Amino acid sequence: MVKRLQSARRLVMVLVTAALLAGCGDDVGVDQHGQKVAVERLEGQWLVINYWAEWCGPCRSEIPELNALAPELAKQSVGVFGVNFDGLQGEELNKAATALGIEFTVLAKDPAERYGLPPSDALPVTYIVDDQGQVRERLLGEQNAEGLKARLAALRQDS
Template identity: 90%
Template structure:
């Protein structure tokens, strides 16, 4: 009887540990400051995901627009995130984001696979992802705050 009880406890501990580790596997990585990005920041809300590079002239022009837009959209449950096109990590990512004056969150881990973002050979490119994780729009070229707000409003109205 005692052995069955101990065996049951072991099985429960393995199941609990497995559940905890499974939660750890749904990691979205860190930002440009090395801070962990909680998966809750990306789940269940609309996303504007912008790919940029330091060498990209139009990227440099649109970043101030995205900086201004990010706090405004946050109030509407829309997250603005950047991804470095060149795959920079760690200190290199931090330096590059700082050089461009990026204030919104830059994801070190590319979310392309998570959301099925189609690859792009040109920059800048911005994706709008709905609150169910579905890519709703691919915008190629330099974007501005007013245009992004209008496109988001139209897509949200479509449902």
């Protein structure tokens, strides 16, 4: 009887560990407000991922464009996400995003590894990722809403 209980306990521990490890792959972290970002917000849809920093003048100029674009693109199953280039976290990230007036979701966890985003030494940089998780475009420099919509439409038509 004791051996059965030990075997059952080991099995339960293995299953719990496997479940926890399986969930780690889907961790996309939190946003600038500390709220968990559901993996469903990133997978199965097109993404516009914009890297910004407080010290970047062109970043400051394009943020209102991205703010206006985010709700419009959400209706087309396209998510607009920001990532702080300097890796700010927690309250620092929240303060920086608030100071710049960012209304779209800022990811505290950089998705570069998840999507194979190539590193960039210049800002701003915006990546367009398709609904299969493949990087389709790297746009260096300040973007505007009309230009991003046009690029997205062309890329989506090609897929």
